[in-house]
Amino acid sequence: MSDTSQFLEFINEGYKTKGDYITMGAAMLGEETITGAHVKIPLKTLNRHGLIAGATGTGKTKTLQVIAENLSEKGIPVLLMDLKGDLSGLAQPSPGHPKIDERHEKIGIPFTPKPFPVEILSLSEQEGVRLRATVSEFGPVLLSRILDLNDTQSGVVAVIFKFCDDNKLPLLDLKDFKKVLQFATDEGKKEFQDLYGRISTASTGAILRKVIEIEQQGGELFFGEKSFDVDDLTRIDENGRGYINIIRLTDIQDKPKLFSTFMLSLLAEIYSTFPEQGDSDQPELILFIDEAHLIFKEASDALLDQIESIVKLIRSKGVGLYFVTQNPTDVPDAVLAQLGLKVQHALRAFTAKDRKAIKMTAQNYPDSEYYNTAEVLTSLGIGEALITALDEKGRPTPLAATMLRAPMSRMDVLTEGELKALIENSKLIKKYNEEVDRDSAYEILNEKIAKAEADRAKAEKEEAERKEKERAARTSSRSRSTSRRSTRMNPVVKVLTSATFIRGVMGVLKKVMK
Structure with a gap:
């Protein structure tokens, strides 16, 4: 048996699955793509989380696009973090290309261009369905x-x-x-x-x-109403395809605090509201966190502990988390250890530090008699990656250098007109984009303070009026007392001023004058 046939048998046995799955592409042996050696990921293990890593320009975003498309086709909703603004093309079919046809001929999978149901979401003032939380x-x-x-x-x-x-x-x-x-x-x-x-x-x-x-x-x-209902992330269209929800984050790349705040609130809300699912045939929702280092870069120890806890627990809700970043070392070891699917694109060895990092990265993958992992990591081409997943029994699949299938949707952004039409046709815009500012703690406390100040002013006024009345009363009392004293005559004065006394005195005076 030739090496090629042995390798084909090895891959097909390692990626054999009885349940439903998505196909990533075909395994490679050296420079040769082995047609029919398909690398498959069982749907039932996709809630075990994953990693898509690789240097800039090696095809990470297209890999994310491929997985999202295939999940949508299987009726599994997806949430994508679009920090670079290049994922909106999922709403339009691929224009096709001879190189795509050549790639799929090598892989042994037909290529069919098609669009997918897309919902555009926004954390900021960009157009889209507004995401908020209280x-x-x-x-x-x-x-x-x-x-x-x-x-x-x-x-x-x-x-x-x-x-x-x-x-x-x-x-x-x-x-x-x-x-x-x-x-x-x-x-x-x-x-x-x-x-x-x-x-x-x-x-x-x-x-x-x-x-x-x-x-x-x-x-x-972000903070306010109307609060976003995470159940709206799990919608299915009329054709049974899961919605691909794309959060536009192009204007908050320099705001990691807001990004991590949103992510944690979203994950916490999903964990608290989604029912326990356990081991099911397929996940309820898959989240892709692009530029994942933004979450971990400035996170405190307490925040990292929270992320680690959520990653461990949320899979029981049928939710898978996929971190997309340049190097696996961007993800903390405690989180990295929880990731079942690893898609590793090429890494570049420009410095001694790079070569050391590549050796460490190679140790995260299963040993293989067919590959020198550290060497393959630096020789992979665009649209090629090392893949290992979990089989239906939860065991790591063999490491496979894979030629990845091409996206069925457009590998480019939507035009302004296309984006506007997509947003205008959204069923969620009217539900979430109306600003609500009902009475809450701010208004109630302001009213309470205003009432307290008004009551205090009223009390002070009443007290002032009371004191004024008391002063007036005292003044009036003194006046009456003085008046009474001035009009109440002394007995001597009374005698001297009486009419009888005056007549008597006048009579005496008259006699004397005579």
Whole structure:
């Protein structure tokens, strides 16, 4: 038996599956593509997460596109993070090309151009379905971790949430949260101390600065209503294909805080609302996180712990997470260890540090008698990758250098007209793009403070009027007393001024004068 036939048998045995699957391409042996040696990924293992890695320009985005298309065809919805703005072409069919036909002839898979159902979402002011979440939905624990607070500050946040729950104060956006912080150490200081203990201004000041940092990265656009319902990510079109939801993130590449905030809130919401699925025939939803290093680069230890926990737990909800980045070392080891599918495109060895990194990367993949992994990593061409997945029993499949199939949709962005038409035809635009600003903690506390000030002003006015009346009463009393004293005559004076006395005196005077 020749090496080629042995290799064909080896690959087909290693990637054999009884259930439904998606085909990534055909395995390669040296420079030769072995037609029919198809690299298959069972649908039932896709909730075990994955990694797509490789140097710039090696085809990571197209691999992501291929997987998303095949998932959609199988009725599995997808969520894509589009930081470079080059995934919207999924909504239009591929124009085709002779090189694509040549590639698929080598692979042994027919090529059929087709569009896919796409929904455009947005975190910022870009066009698309607006994604929002309320502060209340985050809860005190997740919000504290996102703000990177210490234990004391986290305790203050917990008290703030407790106060709002007790007093029916909705925490919808960041201005609500800031208002309660200010109220706790100003107008409502005594109320807080009586019920929850003293809150220091140093702690609330530190928390306020962290909130402002989130605001400066666009958090005021994300926090608020109407909150996005994650069930809308799992829609299926009339042809039974899963929707490909694309979040446009081209304008927040320099805002990793907002990006990580959104990702954690989304994953936490999915985990809390999706039912337990366990081991099923196919996943409920697959998320692709492009430029994944943005999540991990500035994450605190507490935030990394939260991500690690979610990655471990969310697969039981039928949700798979796929991190797309340049190097596997961009992903923390604790997270990397949870990833079942690995698609590794070429790496470049320009420096001694690069060569060392390649050797370390090669150790993340199963040993193979057919490949020197470290050498293959530097010799792969565009649209080629090393692949290992999990079979239906959860075992790693053989490492296979693979010529990947081409995307069936357009490998380019939509025109402005196409994008506008796609957004205008969205069924979710009307549901989420109307701004809602109902009365919440900010308005209620302002009203409470205004009422307290009005009551205080009224009380002060009444007190002033009372004192004025008292002064007037005292003045009037003194006047009456003086009047009475002035009109009440002394007995001697009374005798001297009486008519009888005057007549008597006048009579005497008259006699004398005579």
